[in-house]
Amino acid sequence: MALHCLSASSSCLSISQRLKSLSLSCSGKSLAFSANVAVATLPKAGMSMRAMEKESSRRGSSIVCMAAPKKVDSAAKRARQAEKRRIYNKSKKSEMKTRMKKVLEALDELKKKAQAQADELDPVEKLIAEAYSAIDKAVKSGTLHRNTGARRKSRLARRKKAVEIHHGWYTPSLVSA
Structure with a gap:
């Protein structure tokens, strides 16, 4: 043949x-x-x-x-690497979103309470610290852009400040120039 x-x-x-x-x-x-x-x-x-x-x-x-x-199997290797990164990034994002959701729910409950005390904010601050840590880890690993991480941390801080203002625990001072 x-x-x-x-x-x-x-x-x-x-x-x-x-x-x-x-x-x-x-x-x-x-x-x-x-x-x-x-x-x-x-x-x-x-x-x-x-x-x-x-x-x-x-x-x-x-x-x-x-x-x-003969083609090198670089495309197949890149596909395997991309899948690993996708799963890793998905877990980081999921953890971050879960922590943010817990903080936002705790702040909403605290805002709805009529007779809330300032010391009730301590567990929420611990949740905020955990959320900040998860956001920082996501930024550090490259899952999130640093500006996105900063925006999400700012969102949590603004929501906490809104609850403090609502209950009268914090009074913004007017700075005149």
Whole structure:
């Protein structure tokens, strides 16, 4: 069985340079060499073969295939890395959102209380510290942009200040210039 490979003339030259022990005839765009040598040598030379169609010839059946440089699995590796990062980033974002949600719910409850005391703000401040930590970790790992992290921390601080103003625990001072 003979193996015929179709390739561009520049590829013929690169194949013949890589495979000096083979006798290759490069006429136009086609190559011809024996199947057992091609199968044994081309994968080692960094070439991949892909069967395109089967033909019948006078000498028996032959396989028409493309000889092209073997692609490195860099795209597959990048896909695996991207999936790992996606899962890691998703967990960081989920943790941050959960902590922020707990802070906002605690502040809403505190704001709705009619007779709330200032010392009831201490557990909320601990929740805020945990949320700040989660936001800072997300920024540090590159999951969030630093401006996004700053905006979210500011949002929590403004909400806390609104609760303090609502209950009269904090009075903003007017600064005149």
